[in-house]
Amino acid sequence: MNRGKQTWPHRSFKLTGFGEPLREQHDQIGAPAGKQVLLRVLACGVCHSDLHLSDGFFDLGGGKRMDLGRGIALPRTLGHEIAGEVVAVGEQVTGLAIGDRRLLYPWIGCGDCGLCSAGAEHLCPQPRHHGTTVDGGFSNFVMVPDARYLLAFDPLPESFAATLACSGLTAYSALCKAGAKSASDPLLIIGAGGVGLAAISIACALSGVGPVVAEIDGDKREGALAAGASEVVDPRDPDVKRRLMKHTGGGFAAAVDFVGATATVALGMNLLRKGGRLVVVGLYGGSMEFSLPTLPLRSVSLMGSYVGSLKELEELMALARDLKLNPMQIVPRTLGSTQAVLEDLRAGRIRGRAVIIPSVTDSKDVS
Incomplete structure (x- = not known):
């Protein structure tokens, strides 16, 4: 050598x-x-x-x-x-x-x-x-x-493998914190940029169920559907909260926010059902206010997630090398x-x- x-x-x-x-x-x-x-x-x-x-x-x-x-x-x-x-x-x-x-x-x-x-x-x-x-x-x-x-990382192409070290790992770790979801435990993903798209593919691989995706950009909504989303919505739609609450039977079991802005965190919190969990990943910036009694009364959780561990990357690589993920x-x-x-x-x-x-x-x- x-x-x-x-x-x-x-x-x-x-x-x-x-x-x-x-x-x-x-x-x-x-x-x-x-x-x-x-x-x-x-x-x-x-x-x-x-x-x-x-x-x-x-x-x-x-x-x-x-x-x-x-x-x-x-x-x-x-x-x-x-x-x-x-x-x-x-x-x-x-x-x-x-x-x-x-x-x-x-x-x-x-x-x-x-x-x-x-x-x-x-x-x-x-x-x-x-x-x-x-x-x-x-x-x-x-x-x-x-x-x-x-x-x-073989047999993966190096261009796709590289993205797993951050966008893929970040998405995987956040989804693990959110918990595996099923049709009866719906998942909301906020933001369909690079990390959000990775999360859609990983969520489908983990649970076999496509998440609902909220995204303001029309092209990105199309990309989310192509990646496996079960439904896409524009969060600026004034009727979106009512429709999603009805569609999910009272709210989402978990939401993962890959934007991390004031409006997106508020959207995620408002769409959780009782006992739901919001995982904030994005670093866009901003702040928010909410009534503290709503946390115990609704028993909801708000937590952050930052990239992921070496063990989590090893788990993600096993999924990817088994060709269970759709490359973005x-x-x-x-x-x-x-x-x-x-x-x-x-x-x-x-x-x-x-x-x-x-x-x-x-x-x-x-x-």
């Missing part, structure tokens, strides 16, 4: 200032040591959280912001949905061969705290998350600290167009999931 002082030409697009365009950088990346593994990036998905990270804040509503600057040291290469090919390994790595294709679990923790010991590295207070606190996949190479975070629409783009992709995503011009393919030259842009 390739070890020693060999280096590889490294091209990356880095965030050098919050609110500023990514900057292209060329340098050399060295050989891995110890438990490290060097991956050639085959595909890297582009996520809405990349927009928040590039802005440097989350909108908390009411003019308040969560500053991300203290947790992200610049310059930083973004991109956390990474599928790659093993190029070299450190001297302590076993069980991997050059050329193996692997998906990276990017939500790595410190490894020592109670959360990490419990398998919740993604919630670690001292994270080593690729694409946020350490360099990610908007580049042609990425260094992985330990082979245990690499999952085989993939929009392949070149490494050189990364900044343009972020701009397209911010403007709502991406349908499905944009994925950076570094091996495609900029002169042959696949966009």
